[in-house]
Amino acid sequence: xxxxxxxxxxxxxLTADVCVIGSGPAGITVASELAGSGLAVLVLESGGxxxxxxxxxxxxxxxxxxxxxxxxxxxxxxxLGGSTHTWSGRCGYFDDIDYAPRSWVPxxxxxxxxxxxxxxxxxxxxxLGLGPGSGFNDDAFWALAGRARPAGELDAELLRPYFxxxxxxxxxxxxxxxxxxxxAERTAPGVRVLLHATVTHLTTDPAxxxxxxxxxxxxxxxxxxxxxxxxxxxxxxxxxxxLLLASRRIVPAGVGNRHDRVGRYLxxxxxxxxxxxxxxxxVGRFGKYVVRTAQGSxxxxxxxxxxxxxxxxxxxxxxxxxxxxxxxxxxxxxxVKRLLRGRGDRHDLRRAVADAGLLARGARRRLFQHTGLPRxxxxxxxxxxxxxxxxPDSRITLSERTDRLGQPVARIDWRTHPAEDRTARxxxxxxxxxxxxxGCPAPExxxxxxxxxxxxxxxxxWAHPTxxxxxxxxxxxxxxxxxxxxxxxxxxxxxxxxxxxTAGHANPTLTAVALAVRLADTLKAxxxxx
Numbered sequence: 001x002x003x004x005x006x007x008x009x010x011x012x013x014l015t016a017d018v019c020v021i022g023s024g025p026a027g028i029t030v031a032s033e034l035a036g037s038g039l040a041v042l043v044l045e046s047g048g049x050x051x052x053x054x055x056x057x058x059x060x061x062x063x064x065x066x067x068x069x070x071x072x073x074x075x076x077x078x079x080l081g082g083s084t085h086t087w088s089g090r091c092g093y094f095d096d097i098d099y100a101p102r103s104w105v106p107x108x109x110x111x112x113x114x115x116x117x118x119x120x121x122x123x124x125x126x127x128l129g130l131g132p133g134s135g136f137n138d139d140a141f142w143a144l145a146g147r148a149r150p151a152g153e154l155d156a157e158l159l160r161p162y163f164x165x166x167x168x169x170x171x172x173x174x175x176x177x178x179x180x181x182x183x184a185e186r187t188a189p190g191v192r193v194l195l196h197a198t199v200t201h202l203t204t205d206p207a208x209x210x211x212x213x214x215x216x217x218x219x220x221x222x223x224x225x226x227x228x229x230x231x232x233x234x235x236x237x238x239x240x241x242x243l244l245l246a247s248r249r250i251v252p253a254g255v256g257n258r259h260d261r262v263g264r265y266l267x268x269x270x271x272x273x274x275x276x277x278x279x280x281x282x283v284g285r286f287g288k289y290v291v292r293t294a295q296g297s298x299x300x301x302x303x304x305x306x307x308x309x310x311x312x313x314x315x316x317x318x319x320x321x322x323x324x325x326x327x328x329x330x331x332x333x334x335x336v337k338r339l340l341r342g343r344g345d346r347h348d349l350r351r352a353v354a355d356a357g358l359l360a361r362g363a364r365r366r367l368f369q370h371t372g373l374p375r376x377x378x379x380x381x382x383x384x385x386x387x388x389x390x391x392p393d394s395r396i397t398l399s400e401r402t403d404r405l406g407q408p409v410a411r412i413d414w415r416t417h418p419a420e421d422r423t424a425r426x427x428x429x430x431x432x433x434x435x436x437x438x439g440c441p442a443p444e445x446x447x448x449x450x451x452x453x454x455x456x457x458x459x460x461x462w463a464h465p466t467x468x469x470x471x472x473x474x475x476x477x478x479x480x481x482x483x484x485x486x487x488x489x490x491x492x493x494x495x496x497x498x499x500x501x502t503a504g505h506a507n508p509t510l511t512a513v514a515l516a517v518r519l520a521d522t523l524k525a526x527x528x529x530x
Contacts, residue, residue, distance in 0.1 A: 001035075001188035003080070006044075006197035006218040014194075016042035018523060019214065019228035021199050021243075024082020025509055026495035026516040027234030028179060029127045033520030035188035037529040042226065044197040044216055046235075047078035049180060051085060058198065058407075061238070062399040065413040069460030076236055080195060081180030083236070083509075089167030089176020090301065091130055092137055092506030093121055093514075095318065097308045098387075099502075104315035107265065107390040110501050111473040111482045117514055124513035129167040129177030131298040133510065136163050141300065152438040154304065158430050162305040162320050164507065165298060200407055201247050202231070204489070208251035208258070211492045217405055230523060234495040234516070237465030241266075241396045241498060242410040244469070244479075244486075256469075256486035259476045263396035265467040266412070267388040267503045270420055270459040274321065274428035275443035277380040304434070305505065306427055317419055319386035319427040320505045328378040382431065382443045385462060386423050387503050391415055396468050414461065421457040425449050464508050466497040484519045495519055 018034060020027045023045040034041050047055040055078040077085040094114060101109030118134055125133030135144055141163045142149045154160060167176035183193065196219040203213050213227045233240050241263040245254040254262055303322030311318060388394075394415040398408040428449040436442035448455035472478025475487035480499050486492040495516045497508040 001031075001183050001186045001191050001193060003049075003184050003193040003195065005048075006194040006216065006224065007220045007222070009194060009224075014042060014216075014224060014226045016040045016192075016226070016228045017527065018042070018230050018232065019044065019226050020232045020234055020495075021214070022046075022082060022234035022236065022239070022496075023080050023179075023183070023193060024077075024234065024236060024496070025084055025128065025179060026497075026512050027082070027232065028183065029124065029513045029516035030232050030234060030495050030520045030523075031191050031193075032127065032186060032188055033123075033517055034523060035186075035191045037190065037524050037527070039190060039524070039527055039529060041191045042228065043191065043193040044199055044214075044226065045078075045080055045193060045195050046198040047080065048195045049080050051077065051079050055079065055196075058403050058405070059238075060403060061410040061412050062401060063414075064411055065394070066416050066461075068414065068463075075463035076238060079180060080183060080193070081178060084177060084179040087167075087176065087509065088507075089129070090164050090507050091125075091128060091167060091510040092162070092164045093134060093510050094504045094506055095137075095305075095308070097311060098318060098504035098506075102312075105317070105389045105502070107392070107477070108502050111471060117511070117518070120514035120517045121510065123517045124510060127513055127517075128510060129169060130165050130510070132165075133514070136165060136300065137506075138162065145300075154434060154438075156307060157309050158307055159304045159434055160307050162303050162322075164301045164303070164322075166301065168298065198405065199235070199243065200405055201249060202233075202243065202255050202492070203247070204250050204255060206250060208255060209488060210490050211255070230491045230493065230526075232493045232495055232519070232523075236496060237468065237498045238396060238410050238412070240494055240496060241468040242398070242408075245396070245398050246408055256479055256489050256492065258488055261470070261472075261475075261477070261479050263468050264392040264394075265390040265470050265501075266394045266396055266414055266465060267390060267467040267500075268414060269385050269462040269464045269503065269505065269507075270388065270416065270424070271383065271385040271462045272424075272459040273381045273446060274384050274424065274449045275382040275432055275445045277323075277382070277441060277443045304431055306423075306430070310430075314426065315419075316426060317387045317389065317423040318505045319384055319423050321382055321384045321427060321431045324381045324383050326378045326381060380443075382428070384424055384427055384459070385505050386420060386427070386459075387505050389417055389419055390467060390470070390502060391417065420459070424457055424459055425451070425453070464497065464503070466500045466503045466508055469494050469498040470501045471499045472501065483522045484515065493519055493523070 017039040018041045020031050020043045031041050031043050059076045096114045099110040099113045121133035169175045169177045198217045199214050201215040211231050213225050216224045244262045247255045305320040397411045399411040432442050469479040471480050480494050484493050497512045
């Protein structure tokens with residue numbers, strides 16, 4: 001993969017068969033899947049190889065809705081590799097019910113189903129430092145891991161097991177995959193990446209039915225033109241919508257916005273602590289596991305999720321819960337990681353030696369029992385993460401304020417709903433009751449999560465913006481079609497979580513990357529290169 005600087009490209013005009021806007025996991029997946037197809041692929045990245053405050057300033061926004069605990073600037077990384085610079089590496093995939101229309105969730109339902117996307121999950125996993133891309137998020141996990149299912153059964157009418165997989169970097173085995181440092185090493189014939197190349201306008205024909213070119217501003221302030229047969233917008237959950245709306249020079253409402261759907265249905269995941277255990281609590285079979293599968297050693301987090309039955313019966317949203325160990329200040333494992341990375345000091349060495357017994361138990365558990373490391377804990381938290389219902393009034397528009405390039409910044413009116421609060425309380429109570437029934441010490445519910453509580457629900461966003469360019473069969477109800485092509489624009493496609501019609505409870509990256517693999521297959525077929 002050839003990586004260079006726009007300001008050194010020397011071209012007033014650049015051309016490609018496919019132009020991809022954004023080098024995050026979705027954009028790079030599209031480009032990587034097209035590599036070697038004979039298509040000339042140009043990737044435009046607004047940032048550089050490293051995080052730069054000047055680049056991150058372009059992520060500024062005006063907040064007009066619910067307060068956000070995680071500033072979106074910190075998760076919208078304008079740099080090579082995009083959001084993998086700050087992500088946690090945690091991956092899951094959607095349940096069948098997440099794709100289905102649900103009468104109690106207005107505007108729910110995808111125009112494609114789980115079976116259609118499943119073949120692309122395993123291909124997507126290869127781009128994210130994962131082992132299997134599917135077959136691990138329920139009881140099928142135990143067969144995949146070659147392990148016996150633990151004793152004790154959840155009440156299947158209430159809860160079910162759920163597993164997340166943690167990405168692993170191929171070099172730093174203690175970290176999840178950071179795409180940026182590895183992209184130059186990828187074998188990707190026909191793919192060129194230009195850094196410090198900020199797209200500021202999508203220019204269409206007078207009717208807005210075809211993108212002719214995009215305008216790109218370099219670090220030197222010079223504007224260049226990029227022409228391509230097809231364009232893929234993969235700039236992130238906020239920027240995809242903002243850029244479509246801001247491209248209004250020819251089409252006043254913005255590109256692809258004939259039915260005023262661009263920017264609407266903005267969702268996130270709400271997340272937080274619902275109960276706690278003391279530091280000596282036993283999370284039993286609901287804790288973390290490290291397993292060795294046929295694909296090698298991969299880390300999985302074990303939790304529970306609401307069953308489809310209770311979601312339908314009580315008209316709840318999808319929600320998952322898991323135990324999170326909160327290490328104490330004197331936990332030695334971070335010191336060990338720093339020492340193994342060559343970044344430790346004498347204080348780390350002293351701490352590791354003082355806890356040699358704990359470290360020995362951890363090595364034994366990891367090497368022979370394939371389970372999680374024993375930590376010195378401050379507490380154990382029971383956390384939840386749940387979906388939001390799609391709401392057309394939860395949206396991204398344009399502010400009157402502009403950035404240093406003269407572009408309008410995003411105005412974000414993100415909204416929360418009573419159905420989310422009701423789901424969180426119900427899921428927390430069910431989980432605590434089930435753990436007690438199965439012989440685990442019951443965590444103590446937070447005051448707001450207790451039955452009958454009228455306290456405010458302190459769940460926050462999780463920096464997973466989704467839905468603002470949603471997929472739909474009908475152009476009146478969304479922005480892209482089943483192939484992720486913008487309705488009414490023949491050569492413009494969108495990659496990333498912004499195309500999700502609903503967001504489930506699972507972290508979005510694996511599903512977004514699977515859709516990106518599928519999109520790349522579509523582009524190859526259209527070009528006669530499949």
